[in-house]
Structure formats: C-alpha cells, structure tokens
Amino acid sequence: MLVSAGLAVGASIVVPLVMQRVVDGPVRHHDQNGLIWFGLAALALGALEAFMVFLRRWTQSYASLSMEADVRDDLYAHMQKLPLTFHDRWQSGQLLSRAITDIGSLRRFLSFGVIYLIVNVCQYIVVVVLLIRLYPPLGALVALSAVPLFLISRQFAKRFLRVSRQVQDAQGDLATYVEESAHGIRAVKAFGRRHHMFTRFTANADKVYQLAVQRARLDSRFAPLYELIPNLSLAVIIVVGAVAVVQHHMTLGQLVAFATLQMGLVWPVESLGWILASGQEAMTAADRIYDVFDTEPTVVDRPGAIDLRRDQLRGAVRFSDVRFSYPGSDTPVLSGIDLDIAPGETMALVGVTGSGKTTAVSLVPRLYDVTGGRITIDGHDVRDCTLDSLRRNVATAFEEPILFSMSVRENLALGRPDATDDDLAEALRVAQADFVYELPWGLDTRVGEQGLSLSGGQRQRLALARAVVSRPKVLVLDDPLSALDVNTEALVEEALERVLAGTTALLVVHRPSTVALADRVALLEDGRITAVGTHSELLATVPSYRAVLSAEADDRPDLLPEGKGVAAR
Template sequence: MALMVLAGLLGVGTSIMVPLLVRRVVDGPIRHGDSAGLLWLGLLALAFGVVESALILIRRWTQSGVTLRIEAAIRSDLYRHLQRLPVSFHDQWQSGQLLSRATSDLGIIRRFLAFGIIFLVVNTATFVTVVILLLQLYWPLGVLVALSAIPLFLTSRRFSRTYITMSRRVQDQGGDLATLVEESAVGIRAIKSFGRHRFMADRFDQASGSLRNTAIDRARMLSRFSPTFDSVSGVTLGVVLVAGVYAVSAGHMTIGGLVAFVSLQLMLVWPIETMGWIIANGQEAMTGADRLYDVFDTVPTVVDRPDAREVSPADVEGHLRFEDVRFGYPGVDQQILRGVDLDIRPGETVALVGLTGCGKTTLVSLVGRLYDVSAGRITLDGTDIRDLTLDSLRQSVSMAFEEPTLFSMSVRENVTLGVPDATDDDVAEALRVAQAEFVFDLPWGLATRVGEQGLSLSGGQRQRLALARAVLGRPRVLVLDDPLSALDVHTEALVEDALRQVLTGTTALLVVHRPSTVALADRVALLADGRIVAVGTHSELLATVPEYRAVLASAADETESVR
C-alpha cells in the first residue's frame, strides 16, 4: 500500500513539473528564438512524461495486487466468522443477504481501496501542491482558485448526508433480491409443481423494480451533484483566463507564467470532476463496511471455554447424560425444553419419541452443541460438553438429520466430510450399512458430483448418503434425527438390520417417528411438555403409558397417510 501511495505522489510531482517546464520554454527559448535550448527542454519534458508513465504503471500494478489480496483476506475472514457463528444466527439471516455481503459489498470496498483512496490522496496532494504553486506564480489568482474549494466542500457535505442512506437502501435491496433468486433456484421443483412460476416472476419483478427505482434515484442524486463540481471549476477557469490576460497586459505576469498558471489549473479539472465519484464510491464503501460489520460484530456464542480440553474419540466411553436441561430459542420467550433429565449408558441405544413440535430435534441438536443449553448441562463421561473443545466433541459425536444436506461435490467427498482420511474399505462399509451402494452405479461412481443440495438424487438416496456420512468411522456417540423417514419399507428394513451392527457398542440417541424404528432401541424416552415424562422399554411403555400409545398411533397414521 505504501508503494502504491508513493508511486502516486511521485507521479503527481512529475506531472506538475511539466507546466513549470513549459513556462521556461515559453519565456526562454521560444521568446528568444533559442533552438538548442528548446531541444533540450523538449527532451526533458519527454523524460518527465516517460517517468510519469512508469510511475502510473507501478501504481496500478501494485494497487491491483494489493487490493485483491485485501478483498480475499476479508472474504476469508468473513467466511470463517460465519462458520463460527451459532446455528441460531443462520436461522434468522437470509442467505442472500450474507451472499451479497461476501460478493457485491466486498467488491465495492475493493474498488474504493483500489481507486477511491488512491485518487483521494493523489487528488488532494495535487490540489494542495498546485494551489501553492499558483500562489507563487500570481497570488491574487491563486487565492481565487483556493477559495473555489469552499463551495465544493459545502456541496459535498450536503450530498454525503443523503447519499449514504440511499446507498444502504440499494445494497439491502440487492441482498433481498439475491435471497429471492437463491430461494427460487433451490425451490424450483415446488414452484413448477404448483404452477407458480408467474407468481414468483411477479415477486422477482417487484423486488427488481424496487431496486431499479432506488438505484435510479441514487443516480439522479449523483447527476445533480456532479455538475456543481464541473461548474465551479469551469467558472474559476474562465475568470482566471480573463484576469490572467489582463495581468499579462499590465505586466504583472509573463506569457509563460500565464501558460504555466492555466496549465496547472487545468490539472485541477480532472481531480475536481472525479471528486463526486470518489465521494459517492466512498459512501457506498462505507455502507458496505457497515453491512459487513453487521456480521463481524455478531459475537459467536457457541465457543470453546478458556479451559476447554480436547478429548480423543478413542478415550470416549459414551456415557451421555442430560441434567435439568432447559432451552429456548433467542428472541422467543417460551422455552422449548423445561427440565430434561435423561441418562444414556455407554453402548446403549435410546429412542426419543414425542408428538410433532415437542422439541425432539432441538434436544438432539444440543448434543453436538449446535446450540448451547439455556440452563442445566449435558455431560459426556461425566464432563460437561462445554468443557470440551468443539472440534474434539464433534469428532466423538456424529449426527444425521431428517433433512439431509449434501454439497455440490463428489459422492466420496460428501460421505467423508467428517472423516476425510477414511479408507476405501471404510467408505464401502458405511455405504453398505446405509444401503447406499447405488452410488457405484452412478456414471462415475464415488467421483460423481451430486449437484447443488444433492437434488440430482431422490430424497431416500440423499438420506442414505447422509446416514453413511454419520456412521463412517464408527463414532462413539451417534445422534440420528429420523434419518429413515424418506425410505421405502423394504429399504428401511435393510438399513435397520445393518444399523443394529453399527449400534452395538455405540451410544446412540435416535429421534423416532416411525413405530418400526423403535425396535432398534434398548430403551425409549417419551418427550412431552418440554420434559422426559417416561423412560422404559418399548413393551413397558406400551403397556403402562397411554400417552406413549397415542404418540405411536399418531405416528403410524401419519406414516400410512404418506404411503
């Protein structure tokens, strides 16, 4: 950055030397007919031009590399910060707003760093240096040029106050539009199946029209502002020409002095004309920075404690215990969990059963610290999971959700997401357990890219790949949030048979919606009203707890209606 500024300032100094050289040419060789002197001064002017061109090349080459590295570093920091933020943050933010901050806002900031700041420094240095030289050449006209900065300052101050608000509105609406495009792309099947493409197109047109109108208003504001700068410089130049001719006729200036004065003043025209662009670009960069700090200022809440310790998966026995666990989502007064107590012994499989919306998914999400408990604690082998580092905890606890998430990469990369160093045999075994061996029939086998969100696969295929990812590496604690809901009866039976082998010796917590999956569990826990109201074997609860029978009957009815 320092080299970039230095090259810019030296370039200004070199360009300023040319009008001073012209003054000597006019008042010297031209006035006295000195051809030899004219040649040497001409060669000197040519040398100044070559040096200036070289300095411009150095400045632009440097500024491109420096600002692109700065942009990449900020984008990398933003992505890492987003990864550290809790799931509750991502639940509340639109993906398009985050995307626009990582792309368009950073692009605006980069342009300002690459051009705006440099031009501001260079133009300011040019203005100050030229005004000083003009005062030395002929101070009355130099004062006039210096005073022309006052209306420019007042105009830019008034402009900045309103332009920054308009810029923020444009960037926010751009984020909303990006969200709409992203949602439409992901949900294209639903849009087509319901024949709502016109409705979504109308929504897009409305959002796009709002952005267009706001951008036009901003452009109009800038178009009204820029002519003010142009008129100030134009009027000042006209006055200088008239007054300068009078000064030459009166003997207060030489012709060379007037030529140098006008040439120097003409050097101010471009800096003044670009001042409007610099201010506008600076305001946009400021709002872009504010939008970035909306994210950066969000403090990660699910983090390692200062004294957190690492635990090796090989040292984990898998004794999982919930002790008076309470939880409520941020911004919601009502608690979802109101004092959950549950003890899962090492190697035991517990099925979690309850009506839809009772908090089963919320409860199992606490095990991997996707959220932190509001009160109470969860222990692993007697240690509060918050006293373990997040990385080591998540290496010991593997999870699979009802709604599987696949990434736009190969099947193998998706399956080995949590265990990147898994062998081919490990991957093959995980695929066998999940009954996901269909991947070997894909065009490129494990190297086949599944596409964004895995939408090139069926729902059952996506679930089986997510299950294979969860069981890969035989984790000490396995959390499954109804990962078999999209499977047909035959495939579900095969997966359950294979899972029995995996669950042997593994502590497992299964969220169950289908009665058939309960058979995998050693014990069943019934969740109701934010508490565990009954724990026992399937047969015990079926015989003694009417509410358990009602939940299973409801689940069976839902399953039959879906099938």
C-alpha cells in the same frame, strides 16, 4: 502506492513549470538549443509519470485483491463460528451479498478511492500554492472555489449515504429471493406458480431498480457541479490572465503554466464526486459487513477446554436438568430434561411434533448451547470440551439431509477426510446406498447443489452413510429414515442394528418402526421427559405414548415395531 502516486503527480505538476521556462526562455529568445534541452526534460518527466502510474496500478491491484481475499476469508471463517441461532435469523442472500458485493465495494474504495482522495487533495493544495506564487489574485480565486465544492460535497455525501444503504439492502433481499427460487424450483413447477414467482421477483427487482435510479439521479445532479466550478475558474483565468499579460503583470510563460496547472485540477475536482460516491458505498458496505463481524460467537471453546480422545471414550451420555430457550423467546423448549444413556445403548426419543426432540439432540454436539443444566459425555461437560474433538466423536444425521455441490466421495468423507474406499463401501452398505456405484462416475460423481440431482431417499441414505463412516462414539440420528420406503427401511435398520451395537446412539423417532432400533425409549412431553422404558413397557403402561404412535400405526400397521427382544402388542 502513495509514493508512486505522489511521484506521478509531482512529475505532472513540474511539467507546466518547465513549459513556463520554455515559453519565457528559448521560445521568447529563439534559442533552439535550449528548446531541445527543455524538451528532453519534459519527455523525461512524462516517462517518469507513466512509469509511476504503472507501478501504482500494479501494486494497487495486487494489494487490493489480496486485501479483498483476506477480508472474505475472515468473514467466511467468522460465519462458520457463529451459532445456528444466527443463521436461523439471517437470510442467506443477505450473507451472500455481504460476502461478495459489499466486500467488492470496500475493495474498490480502499484501492482506488482512498489513494485518489489523498493524492488529489495533496495535488490541489500544492497546485493552489503554486498558483498563488505565480499570480496571487488568480491563485486566490482558485483557492476560494474550494468553498462551493466543500458545500456541494457535504450535501451530496449526506444524501448518497442513505440511498446507498437502501440499494445494498434491496440487493441482498433480491439475492435471497433468487436463491430460494432456485432451491425451490421443483415446488414452483409442481404447483404451477411460475408466473406468481416471476411477479414477486419483478417486484423485488423493480425495487432495486428504482433505488439504483434514485442513486444515479442523485449522482447526476451533483456531478455537473464538480465540472462546472473548475471550468468556470479556467475561463476566468484565461480572460483575466490575458489582460494581466497585456498589462505586463504576468509573463506569457506564467500564463501558460497557470492555465496548464489549473487544467490539471479539473480531473481531481471532477473525480471528487466519484470518490465521494465510492466512499459512501464503502461506508455502508463496511457497516453491513460489521453487522456480521460484530456478532460474537456464543458456542466457542471455553478457556482450558479439553480434547476428547476417541480411544479413551466409553460414550456414556447424561442430560442433567437440561433447559433450553431460543434467543429472544420467553417460552422454554426444554424445561429440565434428565436422561442417562449407557455406553453402547441406543435411546429413542419420542414425542409429538414440536415437543423439542430435534432441539434436545442438537445440544449434544453443541449446535446450540444449553441455557440451563448440563450435558456430559463420560462425565465431561460438553461445554468443557473443544468443539473439534466433540464433533469428531459425535456424528449427526439430520432428517433433512444436507449435501454439498461436490462428489459423492467428498460428501461422505466430510467428517472423516482420511476414510478409505473400504470404509466408504461399508458405510454405503449400512445405509443401503450402493446406488452410488451406478452413477456415471461412481464415487466421483458430483451430486449437484443441495444434492437435488438425487431423490429424497437417496440423499437421506448418503447423509446417513456420512454419519456412519466417521465411526463416532456417539451417534445422533434425527429420524434419518423418514424418506425411505418400507423395504429399504427394513434393510437399513437391520444393518444399523449391527453398527449401533458398539455405539452410543440417541435416536429421534417420528415413525413407529424406527423404535425397533432402540434398547429403551424416552417420551418427551412439554419439554420434559415423562417416561423412560422399553417400547413394550411404555406401550403397556403409558397412554400418551400409545397416543403418539397411534396415528402412524393406524395408517401403517406394518410399521408397528417389535423392539429389541420384546414382543409388540
């Protein structure tokens, strides 16, 4: 790019020198043959310049777009490595703004701004040297015009940098708001808050508008100065140069060459404002992108991490004095959990809302890392296992189902890409999700963004089927039946009981009926396991356990479980 740009500029600089020879030679002496040869030379230089410009732009577009794609790939890959604590803290719109808008700003500057900056500076220096050689007094005048340009650029860059960062941050906030409004459109319509949400949107959009106008005004205030200085210099050159020609200090050809070279500097000087503005945007964009890149992944493979092989796993899970606190919080969520889950056993985790149940089960597949103690699978600390092998053997179904804007088949096979149609059919049967075959294109039907084209119960059953189809050794279920009706829940529990027979399962319970799936129950209170036993044992001996289940049981007596092989009260 630099070579082709340099050759193009070089050809454009040589053309005025050819014009000088034409005026002082063939034109002055009425030499028609010489005029033809100089004309052909100028034509050749023009063709060379045009070809070099084409070559630079073609190379520039390919290289810059490839670079943009690589940076975006790296940014996305890095975001996938960052822990959930990062994503809990960051707005999705801000990440989207960095991955799309900021990388685009960076690409535009690195592909055009940098090239123009280097070439224009070199062109300015070369032309000024040539002008001084042609006529030193006027050449010195052109050189001195760089001083006010430098002072103007310094002031412009300082102010534009601050405003540019504000604009880009405001655009990220606006993107977040639009995304949240789109995802929550049902709630907005249900509560009749369309006008309220529109008012908030216009407030965010107006902030972006005001900042963008402020940036545009700043640009428009300085841009005329970049045009004024070279044009004033050109006016002085024409007047003083004409006098110099009359006084025989310059030839007419030198004046023509001088004026043409000076006019060639108008664009480099005028473009300086755009280059600086583009550079400031790129600086703030790079700074925002590095906000993400500079965040180090904390949940990573340790040196020498081992692969968990499915055929060698039994599925024994142990919590040993497990403690956990969220980053930046002094309040522990878990304060020393000790729990043993035998291979093939289903353990239910019961506790009041906010007791840490979801956090505890999230530590098994290392969605978070323990801050104290350890969790082992068959004696292997999960932190000593590779993340890929750990998450292949530990499947999770969340209370809030997450589906992607892809086909039902792709959503189900997310954790097991090699799953056959028979595998998917069996998982769908277990999750009572046979409704997918009634969709317009069956398994190939796209479920839409966040699966909003499906009901809450349907999304939850698909998420459960996705966890089942991966055939994990350890299955973590975070109350995956909460959105199901009683009849569907009973069918799912019956099918799950057969699936869980050979799988170690850790089950978060918010509904009493789900306890029926468990061999044993652990009661979590204030970040500690205070009781472990069968449902009947805890119901008979632990008042706090009865209290946790009582509210739901009083409202829904049909949900009282009998447990596995034991009678309910």
